Amino acid sequence: MEKDTNSTHNEFEKAEHKQEMQHQVISFVMMIIFTIAAFALVVSDISKYFTIPIILLLAVVQVVFQLYYFMHMKNKGHEMPALMIYGGLAVAFMTILTFTTIIWW
Amino acid sequence: MSTAVAQKKGFGAFMWDYLTTVDHKKIAHLYLVAGGLFFLLGGLEAMIIRIQLIKPDNEFISAGLYNEMITMHGTTMIFLAAMPLLFALMNAVVPLQIGARDVAFPFLNSLGFWLFFFGGVILNCSWFMGGAPDAGWTAYAPLSTTSPSHGVDFYVMGLQISGAGTLIGGINFLVTIVNMRAPGMSYMRMPLFTWTIFVTSTLILFAFPALTVGLFLMMFDRMFGSVFFDVAAGGNVIIWEHLFWIFGHPEVYILILPVFGVFSEVFATFSKKRLFGYSAMVFATVLIGFLGFMVWAHHMFTTGMGPVANSIFAVTTMAIAVPTGIKIFNWLFTMWGGAIRMTTAMLWSVAFIPTFTIGGMTGVMLAAAAADYQYHDTYFVVAHFHYVIVGGVVFGIFAALHYWWPKMFGKVLNEKLGKWAFWPFFIGFHLTFFIQHFLGLMGMPRRYWKFLDGQGLETGNLISTIGAFFMALGVIIFVWNIIYTHMKEPKASADPFDGRTLEWSIPSPPPFYNFKQTPLVRGLDALWIEKSEGKKAMTPAEPLGDIHMPYGSIIPFVMSLGLFIAGFGFIYQVDNPVWLSLVFIGMGITLGSMFVRSVKDDLGYHIHKEDLEKGDGQL
Structure with a gap:
């Protein structure tokens, strides 16, 4: 009986690892594609007013991939680090917003 | 182990024990003694400022020294x-x-103290x-960048x-919480x-x-010829003001939030009631922390x-009055119908409520x-922030102590x-600062060395100094109380x-x-729950076992000493x-001790179960 539960547990873990691996590979491939896309945008003759926001967007998505899939923030038990990261981002964002709107407007 | 036999030791061993300690209780003593000494020093500076302002056109100290006094008093x-x-x-x-045996990083705890201590010593070496330093505690550029002496370098x-x-x-x-x-x-x-403390630490x-x-x-x-705040070279002095207040405003909440916690504990204990509106209090605390980051520019309305x-920034600032008001009412309702005991801690807490409310209103x-x-840079502002900082933080610290x-x-x-100790301080506080609201409204500017005769400011300033x-x-009575207590009072119960x-629930100390x-822990006010069910002690969550403890270390002290030496080199x-x-020597010491810390394993030791059973904690 005990053996049985162990084996099902292992199978469950195996399936989970497989899923995890799949996520990692997909996000890795996506990141490579994004990087190539970013370089391609710069090399091609597209207006920089289009290129810059798109590159920034791609960068943000890559950071999200990095944090959530490679650094496991999507897994349980990461609520507090997430809260701190977003809190810090909010403060940094406020600072930059102030500097660009009040000081250097 | 080494720390266990702290009694009956020579002075050298006693000092060594404190220099190397990583025990949060001893670090608390260190913080208390160092902070207390700096508090007395800052108080002395305040007295000199008030003596200078006791009468019109006074020559007690020179203008330059006065600037140094106000700067160092604030800082x-x-x-x-x-x-x-x-x-x-x-x-x-x-x-x-929280029922923990120490903080998460005992070594860092010690390092944090020694860094603070050596930083404070550098500042006062000036x-x-x-x-x-003589550019005000806010050190606004370009006043600070052009101040000729090394004062501001010491500040930095x-x-x-x-x-x-x-x-x-x-x-x-x-991390601990x-x-x-x-x-x-x-x-x-x-x-x-x-x-x-959790919200404060986040701030x-x-x-x-x-x-x-x-x-x-x-x-x-x-020190190195950059021009961030030099307008002539394309810099901008306002950047300093923003950076300072982006830090500085959350800083005042860092100061006030812990004492809000203190008052909540004191009111509940001495009213023999559960804190009224616990979840609202938590919500208000978090909200104050959150709003605290969106109000800094109210220090700069006139720029x-x-x-x-x-x-x-006016609207966000006024919004902070809402969670603070929630807290004030919750404290009042905690006392309402409680079995109130007017101990000294309670006295400081009760005195805090009207005082802080006045400060909040201004x-x-x-x-x-x-x-x-109209108010900017007048004594009205001085009165306001002393009402919230003395009437809030200092009253709170006294209550907590x-x-x-x-x-x-x-x-x-x-x-x-x-x-x-309470009554002279409380009366003196209101004498000193209440009148300053009116001095400010009458146009007395803050940070001025002198005021002149015949402007109606004489009486107010005299009263303020008497206060x-x-x-x-x-x-002084409080300090005497500490000495008296340690000589005469009996040992306290748990x-x-x-x-x-x-x-x-554990012995004192x-x-x-x-x-x-x-x-x-089975609920809020964990010990009270056990008491109300007639139990004498907490239910343990684990069987008696070996306890893992960290070793003390002198490295935090040496690491900070290195930065202290390097600091003088930079200046x-x-x-x-x-x-x-000196920079190379100091940084060498610091980096060297970081290296030693990194390569040398310090795994700590265990207090064995048998010793715990035998000695009943008296190892």
Whole structure:
């Protein structure tokens, strides 16, 4: 009986690892594609007013991939680090917003 | 082990014990002593300021020295007195309140203290080395960047080093509170003091980097020829103001939130009632922390930010009155119908409510941007922030010291002397600062060395100075109370005030491992729940077992000493590059001790189960 539960547990873990691996590979491939896309945008003759926001967007998505899939923030038990990261981002964002709107407007 | 036989030792061994300690209770003592000494120093500076202003056209001190006094009074009181005293309370209480045996990083805890201490010493060395900083505690550029003496350099290095210590301390408490709560203590079962420390630590984490950045820019402007704040070279002085206040405003909440926690504990204990509206209190604490980051520019209404920015910051500032009001009413309702005991701790707490409310009301007045043009840089502002900082933080620290003194030192502070200290301080405080509202409205500008005869400012200033002497008397009686208590009072019991939270479930002072067995927490006010069911002690959450303890270490002290030496090198290399040698020596010491710490395994030791059973904690 005990053996049985162990084996099902292992199978469950195996399936989970497989899923995890799949996520990692997909996000890795996506990141490579994004990087190539970013370089391609710069090399091609597209207006920089289009290129810059798109590159920034791609960068943000890559950071999200990095944090959530490679650094496991999507897994349980990461609520507090997430809260701190977003809190810090909010403060940094406020600072930059102030500097660009009040000081250097 | 080494720390266990702390009794009956020579002075050298006693000193060595404290220099190397990583025990949060001893670090609390260190913070308390250092912060207390700086508090007395800052108080002395305040007395000199008030004596200078006792009569019109006074010549007690020179104008330059006056500028140094006001700068050092502000800087010392905020960074070297209030902050460490609060850190003393955090260290003494938080691990006990959450049922932990120490903080998450005991080594870093020690490092945080020594960094703060050496930073404070650097700052005060300036008095003997060519003049203290004289650009105000806010050190606005270009006044600070063009100040000719080395004073502001000492300000920059001192605050940079002690700021690093504070940041380390804040992160330490965040990790401790998130990870080391006893079994059963969910977030909504944490005592309110722990909650406020949690939010405070978050504020430290987010606010101090702004100060660090600002100080680095200032350091490079003053020492290495950069021009961040030099308008002639395309810099911008307003950047410093923003960076300073992006840090500085959360800083005042860093100061006030812990004492909000203190009052919540004191009111609940001495009213023998559960804190009224616990969840609303938690919500208000978090909201104050959150809003605290969106109000900084209200210090700068008159810099010409324009009506839109002024209005936004006026509204967010006024919004803070809402959660603060929630707290005030909750404290009142906690007392309502309670079995109130007017102990000294309670006296300070009750006195806090009207005092802080006055400070909050003038705060809302100042928040009205249009009206602020009238109040700005007058004694009205001085009165306002002393009402919230003295009437809030200092009253809170006194309440906390009376409340937790038995837990920190094993003796209850003498109640009679406590009340004798309270009344002169309380009366003196209102004499000193209430009249300053009116001095400000009459147009007396802050930070001025002199006022002149015949402008109607004489009586007010005289009363203010007399009040300051009353406050000094109160502080002297408090210090006497400490000495008296330690000579005459008997040893305190584990729970002298009929407390509600976990720290009262263990002896006073606690054994160095705090809890023999980690307690099981079954709700808010964990100890009170057990008491109300007729139990004498907490239910343990684990069987008696070996306890893992960290070894003490001198490395934090040496590491900070290195930065202290390097600090002088940085300050004086402007005059002569030879001083750079101090930078290399100091940084060498610091980096060397970091290296030693990294490669040398320090795995700690175990207190064995048999010893715990045998000695009953008296190893």
